[in-house]
Amino acid sequence: MKRIAVLTSGGDAPGMNAAINAVVNKADDLGIEVFGISRGYQGLINNEIYPLNTKKVQGICRKGGTVLETARSQEFRTKEGRKKAVEVLKSHKIEGLVVIGGNGSLNGAKVLSKMDSEIKVIGIPASIDNDISGSDFSIGFNTACDVVTKALDNIKDTALSFHTSNEARIFAVETMGRERGWISILAGIAGEADLVIVPEKRSSFAKVVNRIKEIIKAKNDCVILFSEGITNADNFVDQLEAKLGHRVRSTLLGFQQRGGVPTITDRILALRMGVKAVESLKAGESAKMIAIKGDSVKTELLENNDIGTGSYDYYLDMFKHKVMGL
Numbered sequence: 001m002k003r004i005a006v007l008t009s010g011g012d013a014p015g016m017n018a019a020i021n022a023v024v025n026k027a028d029d030l031g032i033e034v035f036g037i038s039r040g041y042q043g044l045i046n047n048e049i050y051p052l053n054t055k056k057v058q059g060i061c062r063k064g065g066t067v068l069e070t071a072r073s074q075e076f077r078t079k080e081g082r083k084k085a086v087e088v089l090k091s092h093k094i095e096g097l098v099v100i101g102g103n104g105s106l107n108g109a110k111v112l113s114k115m116d117s118e119i120k121v122i123g124i125p126a127s128i129d130n131d132i133s134g135s136d137f138s139i140g141f142n143t144a145c146d147v148v149t150k151a152l153d154n155i156k157d158t159a160l161s162f163h164t165s166n167e168a169r170i171f172a173v174e175t176m177g178r179e180r181g182w183i184s185i186l187a188g189i190a191g192e193a194d195l196v197i198v199p200e201k202r203s204s205f206a207k208v209v210n211r212i213k214e215i216i217k218a219k220n221d222c223v224i225l226f227s228e229g230i231t232n233a234d235n236f237v238d239q240l241e242a243k244l245g246h247r248v249r250s251t252l253l254g255f256q257q258r259g260g261v262p263t264i265t266d267r268i269l270a271l272r273m274g275v276k277a278v279e280s281l282k283a284g285e286s287a288k289m290i291a292i293k294g295d296s297v298k299t300e301l302l303e304n305n306d307i308g309t310g311s312y313d314y315y316l317d318m319f320k321h322k323v324m325g326l
């Protein structure tokens with residue numbers, strides 16, 4: 001393997017830059033040339049490709065987002081688009097490609113790996129949603145949880161300061177994560193939310209309301225964390241106010257969860273995965289994804305699924321009275 005390329009695709013995630021840095025530095029160690037591709041698969045189709053070296057990626061580990069920029073590409077979903085992508089890689093004599101992205105990007109990597117046996121493709125899971133099967137954690141998830149936990153810490157200061165007021169204080173905070181409640185559950189436990197509502201559990205709206213009433217009766221405040229993937233997430237707070245007859249103060253953290261300086265945990269995860277991806281290409285592997293399992297970084301087959309695995313049930317069951325679903 002003499003020449004490889006790296007791209008980032010789909011939603012950006014904090015730590016993607018550390019993965020790029022590791023790919024370039026490990027390739028340098030092994031005497032492999034590296035090219036960067038801008039704007040994901042669309043940039044690849046458009047031949048937006050340039051040489052990278054260790055100097056160019058110096059100091060990027062601390063940066064959020066991705067220095068390669070990212071995109072979602074309809075054209076790459078077509079066979080014609082993917083053919084163009086292969087032609088571009090071949091025209092630059094690229095023998096291996098590292099795709100850093102979420103489950104869609106990794107599905108794209110799998111399809112690309114079937115196009116031409118001379119081009120090896122390895123995926124690195126990077127998404128704040130942690131919804132990628134095969135790896136316990138994806139790059140960016142830890143940073144997103146950190147943002148949400150810190151927001152909860154701040155909100156709880158107000159909640160606890162109003163314990164003796166006449167009016168019960170109720171706060172509702174929405175998290176990202178698409179159909180998965182990973183961010184809610186981990187940040188909820190760490191930030192001591194009183195109630196976490198995730199899409200994976202089933203309950204009724206009436207039961208959720210009753211649980212909130214119990215919490216208020218017991219301590220006069222309630223901090224609720226709910227996932228964007230629950231049923232009727234958009235109207236959840238309005239419906240709660242109507243049923244409870246109380247004000248519910250709402251916080252939408254939105255894209256704050258996807259950006260910002262990556263935590264050391266995300267940086268180390270990304271660095272380990274970047275190194276493993278280059279080693280895997282060097283060993284001639286293809287159609288594989290880098291995964292963290294327990295404390296080990298491994299290669300797994302790229303599978304066409306998008307539900308995320310890891311030890312999710314363990315966290316859901318830690319404090320049963322604090323977790324409900326809708």
Ligand SMILES: Nc1ncnc2c1ncn2[C@@H]1O[C@H](COP(=O)(O)OP(=O)(O)OP(=O)(O)O)[C@@H](O)[C@H]1O
Pocket residue numbers: 009010011012041071072073074076077101102103104105106107108109111126127128129
């Ligand atoms: N089945 C597929 N076949 C070919 N390409 C795909 C496929 N699925 C996704 N892609 C490519 O990967 C790109 C990124 O996918 P997607 O928009 O689902 O984001 P993602 O990687 O899952 O990130 P996020 O975690 O932000 O959702 C798509 O725009 C498309 O170009």
Ligand SMILES: O=P(O)(O)OC[C@H]1O[C@](O)(CO)[C@@H](O)[C@@H]1O
Pocket residue numbers: 011012127128129176177178228258
């Ligand atoms: O607006 P966009 O870029 O499609 O991203 C929104 C989605 O991306 C994610 O942040 C994952 O990257 C989801 O949690 C969220 O719903």
